[in-house]
Amino acid sequence: MALNIYNTLTRQKEEFKPIHEGIVGMYVCGPTVYSDSHVGHGKSYVSFDTIVRYLRHIGYRVLYIQNITDVGHLLDDGEDRMLKQSKIEKIHPLQIAENITRSYFEDMDKLGVVRPDISPRASGHITEQIEIVKRLLAKGFAYEVNGSVYFDVRKFNKYGILSGRTLDDAVEGTRVETRSEKRHPADFALWKKAESGHIMHWPSPWSEGFPGWHIECSAMSMKYLGETFDIHGGGMDNQFPHHECEIAQSEAATGKPFVKYWIHNNLVTVNGKKMSKSLGNFVTLKDVFARYNPLVVRFFILQSHYRSTLDFSDEALQGAKAGYEKLMTTVRNIREELKKAETEKRAGGISLDLSLYRKRFSDAMDDDFNAPLAMGVIFELSREINQALNSEQELSLDFLKLTDACFGELGGKILGIIPEQLPVRAEGENIESQLIDIHIKVRQQAKKEKAWWAADLIRNELEAAGIRLEDKKDGTNWHRINRPE
RNA sequence: GGCGCCGUACCCAAGUGGUAAGGGAGAGGUCUGCAAAACCUUUAUGCAGCGGUUCGAAUCCGCUCGGCGCCUCCA
Structure with missing residues (x-):
């Protein structure tokens, strides 16, 4: 059987055929690094990790890119997420990005997520982003107002192809007060002029400012994978507007198809409700790891399909x-x-x-x-x-x-759930295994003499110390109990 | 309001036209000094409800009820 992938773009399963024989270019939206990763990140990146692992297993050479967003996510009030957190903690935004990025990889390593081949930072690709904005302006797909640049959605007739939304829907659905600078409510920022007091800003032909959120993924994916590539993944919550905007700006700029297969993974719920940073009901991976072996968490995630929601309990x-x-x-x-x-x-x-x-x-x-x-x-x-x-x-x-x-x-x-080394008996002649072997010998003797109280005492005490004994037909085995389990 | 998804045993969950995988929990059994582990048996004539299409439906269609997601930052 050939590999079939559910493509969000066509809303059906399609046989997977890479653009270049034997090679797969894959991009997945990475985290915005301003707070510790939660279980939702775990599900997402474990799912895509398993996809990458499987693609490699069946013989593809995969180039796997996953970005780190350290700039450009605007809140409702127009403030950058990174900036907001930096004001709370009173440190530079890139310090937060650095700390959280480390924390993120730490968590992912524990989950057995293989590191992406490249983890590009948005702040390190400002030039590339500006280049795309220039191309869009030159082609008439964007317009400048007061130092900010917006994408003109009405110029791109495929807008809505991924999410199944029409521009009329977008108008009706717009709840936030339309920013007067935009020509159409669905127009989105490519470049924003920095307000005074905004720490993270870069020079551009239009203003001292910073890139819009969507543009980073277009810039970084195309830089490393080419203007058309095989797979783009991300959370379902990013399907609209993020991925829709990515398609619009990328295809408008290049005149070529952007991505062949879109893969969206479903979300984690807690007591039936979506877990998200904004709802504040999220459980961090570090919290969970304190109580469960990270590989148990991975196992748990893989027990449901990536396109299904996973209720965390x-x-x-x-x-x-x-x-x-x-x-x-x-x-x-x-x-x-x-x-x-x-x-x-x-x-x-x-x-x-x-x-x-x-x-x-x-x-x-x-x-x-x-x-x-x-x-x-x-x-x-x-x-x-x-x-x-x-x-x-x-x-x-x-x-x-x-x-x-x-x-x-x-x-x-x-699947990444069976480690190469289990916490079995220690290898070699270390003192611990010798001591345990002595206990087992003493216990054998106690059993021979039917001194069950002594045999049970040894077994119970070792168990309490994290060593489990199991009597077999041909002797006694022991192994370390995973903690946390 | 618009778009979309889901409802399978006590819990998690796969199955999207051919007669209900798997895991947990429960019950009984085998093994064992006892445990533990493992193995065996058992646990939904039924897949939210009601109609319809079909030789045949959990799977397709319609309606009803219930839950959720997106439309605004999120993986």
Whole structure:
């Protein structure tokens, strides 16, 4: 089955065919860096990360660009987000940008999100943005008023193609007092003249000022990916007006199609309501990580489709945690068994058709990146492997190697939920593992003498210290308990 | 008001014309000194409700009820 992607532009699933054979240019709207990332960012970037991982898995060379917005988001009162926060904290806006950018990557790293190939900053691409504004003015798609430049939406007849909105809708829908400078209420700023007291401003042919919000994505995506590229992603809430404006200004400037496939991921809700910075009901990733393993959060996110909303609740997260641990137990058991098999001679009678699982997994991912369905496949595989591990038959080294590799590829490399190193027993001869082994030996003796109280005491105390013992047919295994879980 | 989305078991969730994946929780069982883990069995004649199309619908159409999103900064 070929890869099919739901394209917001056409409102249907389409077979994915990159513009250049074997190469994919992909741009995703990154965060505005003025406060810590919340779970919504987590869902968004985990979703796109999984998409990038899968594209790479099926052989594409992907150039993945994700911007950092550190200037240009205007509030209702016309004030820049970065500026507002900088006044609150009494530090330079770019200091905030720097701090939050670090914090953002810290969170994303924990979620197993592979870093973008390029993370361009809006403030570092003022020249490119000015260039586009110049082109738009020259072609008559924009006009200047009092040092500010606006895009003239009536000159671009495709305006509304992405969101399905007409200009009449836009007029009716406009609640904010129309700024008198604009010729049409839907016209949007390309360049704004800085008011006095505005710290972040740059020289331009029109005024000392700063770029409009939408222009940065056009400038940076086209700079690194070309004037037409394959995939543009972002949150559904950015479909209008942000992405609509991007299309308008980019295509007006170049006269070429801007993006082939638009991918929009759905939002996180809390108790059924959208989580957003402005509503103030957001849960930061750092808060969640204090209570749950970040990979549990990733697992939770991937358990629903990227185009579905995900309702964030403690109950749901608890469920995800239990499911995640179940999967990790299987992986751990395979790896434990693998270690034993390496030093033993084994016949091994069980075989398993892994290609069937791989195919079902690929079919799921090929169908618009259906990660939840793909996870179901992994769980079914997990069950079958557990049956094998439970059976009386010895498993061959080959069998164990192949299953471990399969989990590593599907659950690790593609979905990013199975780490290469689990918190299993410490490798090597460190003092901790020696001490635990001594405890296990003492406990074995206690068990032999039916001193159950002693055996249980050792097990309970170790558990309290974060070490879990599990008695098996052929001895006792131990592993570290993930904390936070 | 305009545009759009959603409603699947106790919870999360996939399935968009062929007879309800998967995870959690619950119940029973196997194994075990007991645990833990795992495995097995079980939990929706039914997919918000009512009509319609069809040999056949959770899936298509219409209406009703309920929830949400965008239209204003947001991933």
